[in-house]
Amino acid sequence: MWRVTLRSLWEHKRRLVSTVLAIVLGVAFMSGTFVFADTIDKVFADLFGETRSGVDVQVQGVELFDGGFGGQDARELLDIGLVDEVAAVEGVAVAEPFIQTVGFGSQNRVLGPDGEPLGASAGPPTLIESWVASERLNPYRIATGEPPSSDDEIALNVAAAEDAGYELGDEVRVVSQLGEATYRLVATFTFGEAESAAGAVSADFTLAEAQRLAGLEDRTQVVLAAGDGSVDEEALTQRVASVLPPTAEALTGTEAAELEASDIQEGFGFFRQLLSIFAGIALLVGTFIIANTFAILVAQRTRELALLRAIGAGRRQVLTSVLLEALVIGLVAAVLGLLGGIALATAVTAALEASGADLPTSGLVISATTVVTALVLGLGITLLASVVPAIQATRVPPLAALRDVAVDRSGASKPRIVAGVLLLALGGWSLSSAWRVDEPEVATVGLGALALIVGAIVIGPVLAEPSVRILGAALPRLRGITGVLATENAARSPKRTSATASALLIGVALIGFITVFAASARESVVAEVERGFTGDLIIQSEASGFGPPGGFPPAVADTIAAVDGVETTSRIGFTQAQVTYPDGRAGTQFVQSVDPATLSQAFDARMAVGEVTDLGPGGVLVDVGVAEDNDVDVGDVVLLTGTGGQSVQLEVRALSDDLTLLGFWSIDTADYERLVTERQLVQVIATVSDGADVDVVRADVEAALAGVPAIDVLDRDGFIGSLTDQITSFLTLVNALLALSVIIAMIGIANTLSLSIHERTRELGLLRAVGMTRSQLRSAVRWEAVLISVLGTLVGLALGLVVSSALVRSLESFGLTRFRVPVGQLVVVVLVAGALGVIASIRPARRAARLDVLDAIAVE
């Protein structure tokens, strides 16, 4: 059987290529994601390994709470006196404090001579650090100059200094929570041999200055220690641990490196999961295509299989033959996919380096997991997809060898209709809960969406023929006989057409869903802001991708308030904090600080209980949904713990109902300053005095803030634009990722057409003989492809539309108050699908047109 199978495969190598391609792309995306993520993981592991290479013991505060969203964990701070205690432990040769603050947005940035911050806005961060004197503990090596010895001195890594064009002795401006300050460049340094630590901008100061910049006077984040060689790092760590207060813990240098790497790796883990989801969708689409291809191949080989049966091949042998073919295809797809994934990861890494990230390229990491996943997916999916066709192949009676191959026009089997209708009904009912129920469950809606899509795919073959006829109704008038033939051909085998269109439907349904959802979100945001935003100007850090809001120094608010024509300013700060509820439970939450007195001039926020002005020092404002979920009510007292360990007890004063403007938790600015070590504002909202021109004041504020890096001064429209831009870039990203599954679906269309054309050789020969021109033939194939792709697209969009309307409805309490169908964008999706259908038809159409008339009519 091996010989028969392999020979049959080899004879159809061209067909093999497109079949394999459908799986290769998905596997390549998946393994590329794995290779890239593993490589990045290793980059950080190496980075922190080198950072802590000379460190035997790291003392740090115990964990207060998990950072959440891949952020760094919040830890207790250490008293600076602990450094001497650690140094005094027997076996410790040297111990030093170390402070590091991460900068992005407009705060904790080093400015270049042009006033622009060094480093890319969405690239590696800026690190504000204390210089560690001991060469054993410090991963940096002085390149030129002497380390900072006075508080107005700074040292920069070589790459940052060179990029900015700074020479020793130059004045360097740094923006921190204290505002802008000028330092004298006294040294440049390398990270080991490298000019930067993976592209980061490293700015080092004296301990006292680093403490001041981080808001950590008399305290430190960690104590680094190295041994005198008398005991190993574990033993030394245990000794150090024995002298520590309960708020501190000791790690070996190795553990510390792993811990810090894993913090960042967790952030990338989210990225890995996200990409894997899209790779999974692509693979699902590929599965449809492979299954369809096998079904067609088996149908076309009915005679061959029947002949095998007639000459004595058993059912099992026929089954084995088809499965063997799947095995070979799957193996080829898996291997090519893996290679493609490695190539993809190489390209992404190269692109990343080109954009400024200095990855210490220790080579791509191709883990056993990646290889196994690629093989399992490639093989598994192909085998799975071939099982049903293979079983059908065994049912071919030997007598079929003597019959003409009949075209399979079937589609409507009773179980199929029943299952399809049931699934559609179930999906429809679940989705309708968004309208029927007061507080709809998003999970119910999600399950309903799934049932609806599966139902549509199941019932597809039943509806494919009438749908194609309806869609193609105008074609005969537009394209004459070519249009008739295109419609008839698309309608002639409903199962095939349906399976091909379904592959496209999946990707398009998701695109339609996300497009409508984003449009609704955008409209809701705009409506909320237009309703509730009463300020004239909003000052915030430039958007930097999808990260947390960038902050700026609190002093900026005073600068704004001093501008002529500015009537009031209201400051909004931001931090993560742990909230401990009255019943003892605790969780990490986003907390913003506000000025209750002026907030009402900035926002007309919707309140559930009480007023914004009820908030004052000692009070907290909670979103009504969060309050209900956590059983908190007005008058209850909660404990907020900041990232540095400071905590404040606050009384719930009012319940808000405005996630767009107020978020989950709001506290008074005075309490915010007690809660955090590093203060940062994320927004200042200003109103202008009566009679002043908003544009003029905006320009004046902009001029006043010329020295603050990466800050935007926006009017209402600009503010709305900044919010909708975020949604738009999210939409673009997701649709770009979904494009892969659409491309795979198009390969499926091309594949099905090629196979169908092969099947219709004689018919095409006849058409050519009685006078169909090559271009008419190509046109017929093209329109057939367009019909199939538009069918898949329209059904997909319809499903996406229904699902997003239900989801938007069920998320109303989260601020999604509007439902909007972006008709223009959806029309573009249909047109693009039609165009892709045309592209998919190019090769099969060319093959059809190239058929030699005589050969075609002579085919027996």
Next chain:
Amino acid sequence: MSISPAPAPPTVAARTERATKVYGSGDTAVTALDEVDVAFDAGRFTAIMGPSGSGKSTLMHCVAGLDSLTGGRVLVGDVDLTTLSDKELTTLRRDRIGFVFQAFNLIPTLNARENITLPLALADRKPDQSWVDEVVATVGLGDRLDHRPAELSGGQQQRVAVARALASRPEIVFADEPTGNLDSSTSAEILHFMRGAVDELGQTIVMVTHDPQSASYAQRVLFLADGAIVDEMADPTAERVLDRMKRFGD
């Protein structure tokens, strides 16, 4: 039956001049047509006979514009087919030539009516409805026009094929073993119909066959052997054709 006046026919509908077709090259070259000179008179029913491998199908394919010569010329009317591009050949087949093949004559997705008017539809020409009606009436398909080929018997399918060949009023109809797959009474019916088209409608038909009985419906029979015309016979009968054919065995 009302007969539309056929356009005044040229005396010769199609002819070849030293038509030569060689397959392959060098030692393996096979000469299928060897400098054949033949003319097909307009308004006549000509049969081409010969043993298998004699080149009769090749001759028909070349005259019909389905295949190309390696030497010599083919003219349909005044048009030299050897000078035409593929597109011009296609248009010529569509507008000036009709075809009836042995099997698989019809497009399975089109019904009988659509199959009959297919060449006209391809040319985007409005069918001459009274002519089509007449052809259909002559073929006797009346109530089965909306059926697809799969729902028609073999004889009915061939009748649809003949009707298609006539519907565009081609200058010449080529039939390749049109009754090869039919029983004798159905065959007789089809052939009788084809002869009627010649006699009553003035159609020109060239038919390739190996069956003396079929050939007897023609007005003239050409005998081909080894790529050359070796004999011809006017007003053939089945017996005379059979006798002539037997001599090929010698």
